[in-house]
Amino acid sequence: MGSTGGPGDVRPSNGCSVSDGAEKLTAGGSSVANGLPTSTRLSISSGGSNREYIIDIPADYDSTHPYRLIFSWHQAYGSAEGNANGQYPANNGPNFDAENYAYFGLHREATAANEPAIFVAPQGIGNFPWDFTRDSVLFDDLLALLDDNLCIDDNRVFTTGFSFGAMMSHALSITRQTKLRGAVTMAAANYNLPGQPENSHAGSVAYFGITGMSDGTCPWVNSDEQKTGGKYCVLTHAEDNGCTTPGNIQTAMVGGQEHVCYDFEGCEAGYPVKVCTFDGGHTPSSVSDGMSGGDDGLKAFVPPLAWQFIAQF
Numbered sequence: 001m002g003s004t005g006g007p008g009d010v011r012p013s014n015g016c017s018v019s020d021g022a023e024k025l026t027a028g029g030s031s032v033a034n035g036l037p038t039s040t041r042l043s044i045s046s047g048g049s050n051r052e053y054i055i056d057i058p059a060d061y062d063s064t065h066p067y068r069l070i071f072s073w074h075q076a077y078g079s080a081e082g083n084a085n086g087q088y089p090a091n092n093g094p095n096f097d098a099e100n101y102a103y104f105g106l107h108r109e110a111t112a113a114n115e116p117a118i119f120v121a122p123q124g125i126g127n128f129p130w131d132f133t134r135d136s137v138l139f140d141d142l143l144a145l146l147d148d149n150l151c152i153d154d155n156r157v158f159t160t161g162f163s164f165g166a167m168m169s170h171a172l173s174i175t176r177q178t179k180l181r182g183a184v185t186m187a188a189a190n191y192n193l194p195g196q197p198e199n200s201h202a203g204s205v206a207y208f209g210i211t212g213m214s215d216g217t218c219p220w221v222n223s224d225e226q227k228t229g230g231k232y233c234v235l236t237h238a239e240d241n242g243c244t245t246p247g248n249i250q251t252a253m254v255g256g257q258e259h260v261c262y263d264f265e266g267c268e269a270g271y272p273v274k275v276c277t278f279d280g281g282h283t284p285s286s287v288s289d290g291m292s293g294g295d296d297g298l299k300a301f302v303p304p305l306a307w308q309f310i311a312q313f
Contacts (some may be wrong), residue, residue, distance in 0.1 A: 008313075012066045020150035020274040021065050026055065032253060036098045036107065039119075041081075045196060046141040047134055054084045054106065057150065058116035068110075068145060068310065070116040071172075072103040073141065073165030080123040084188035088162070088285060088299055095297035098287075104160060104186070104284055105303030106310070111283050115311060119152060130168040132175075132195035139172060143179060143265065145151040154172060158310055160184040162284040163218060167193040172200040173207060174240075181313055182206035184306045186284035187218040188233045191226075193301040204271040207237035208309045210302055212280040213252050219264040220251065220277060234275045243267040251277040252288075259301050274309060276302075 015021045032054055035283035039056040058067070074083045082090060086101030095101060100108055103119045110117045123139055124130050141161075146152060152277035157180055159169040173183040175197050188209055190196070194244070210231035211220045221227040231249070238245050243264035252260045259278035267273055280286040280293070285300035287293060 009155060010066050011154040011155050012211045013147040013150065015147060015149045016066060016151035017065060017211060018149060020149070021063060022057050022061050025146075025149040026057070028189070032084045034098060034109040035081070035312070036084070038076050039084045039098075040212060041100070044138075045140060046138045050248070051138055052080060052124075054080045054121040054278070055146070056084065056103065056119040058118070060116075066117075066156075068107060068156045068158065069143075069152045070103065070117050070119050071142075071157075071159040071169070072119055072121045073159070073161030074121065074124060075161070075163040075165050076129065077127050078165070080121040081084055081263070082247045086104040086299075089283075093285075093295045093297070095299070096277070097297065101285070102299030104162065104306070105297060105300060106160065106307055109303050109307035113311060114254045114287055114309065118152065119168070120145070120146065124164075128164060130164055130193065132168065132171045132193055132197055134195070135168060136172065136175065139176065155291045155312055156181050158182050160186070160306065164193070164280065166218070167246050171197050174200070174236060176204035177205050180205050182208070182310060184208045184210075184309060185233065186210045186302060187212065187215055187282055188230050189222070189227045190233050190236070191222065194267040201240065201241070204268050205237060205239075206271050206309070206313065207234065208274040208276075208306065209234040210276045210284070211255050212277070212282060212286065213232060213277050214279070214281045217282040234273060238264050238267070241267045241271040241273055243273050249275065251278045254279055256290070257293055258290045260285075270310075270313075271311075276305065
């Protein structure tokens with residue numbers, strides 16, 4: 001990757017010296033149905049297989065400007081296309097379209113902040129799409145490819161995802177610490193992912209975890225004895241980042257129609273850990289405003305908070 005530097009420094013990728021890298025990368029690609037005009041479907045050879053992915057490059061891309069790069073991993077029974085065109089839940093609920101909810105609403109937030117980023121949505125295999133052993137290689141291969149062709153700030157590479165995608169993001173966050181600046185996970189779990197890795201303790205990663213208190217699929221706590229569940233995904237990073245761990249993390253109340261967030265104190269400078277719990281189930285797009293419920297791509301409470309977390313770097 002690019003030159004070395006501290007976590008707050010801009011570290012331009014090799015692609016920052018390639019003036020036509022975006023054109024070469026996207027040559028032969030195809031558009032995304034109901035997606036953004038800036039999104040392109042492409043393929044890459046990884047692990048001996050041909051894998052698909054979708055890349056979103058800002059319309060006014062500047063090959064000399066190092067952009068944030070955000071990996072966006074889809075859920076079980078989902079797809080990269082659904083990720084890129086904002087379909088969650090698929091055709092069920094208001095404002096689930098590319099403009100409002102592409103890449104879990106982060107594209108909308110980055111655009112509104114006038115801080116465009118590059119997004120990449122890998123395509124999984126099968127209904128339970130991610131296998132860490134296989135797909136960590138896909139992550140490495142995609143990052144290397146994009147790093148060589150696009151102008152990326154290698155100190156600002158992030159990962160996000162929901163459910164199975166959150167599990168994949170969490171697994172990367174405890175094994176790819178030297179490549180990731182931060183992770184935002186919606187309904188993460190630290191068990192049941194094929195090839196579930198152990199923490200490599202290779203460094204710190206800024207981490208933001210979100211879990212619904214009625215989530216029976218990826219619960220806040222699966223087992224205190226085994227330290228599994230969304231709570232322990234967060235606590236792993238709190239420990240790695242030197243944060244002070246409270247005796248009890250205040251969580252949202254079932255029936256309260258609200259979310260409760262907690263920012264850990266005493267963390268290593270530049271590596272915060274944040275957690276939000278909400279009154280709701282297995283979803284990344286809950287409306288948690290104390291007055292209404294359900295899912296809405298535009299009114300969901302997570303995207304603005306997720307972008308705020310990423311944008312601080």
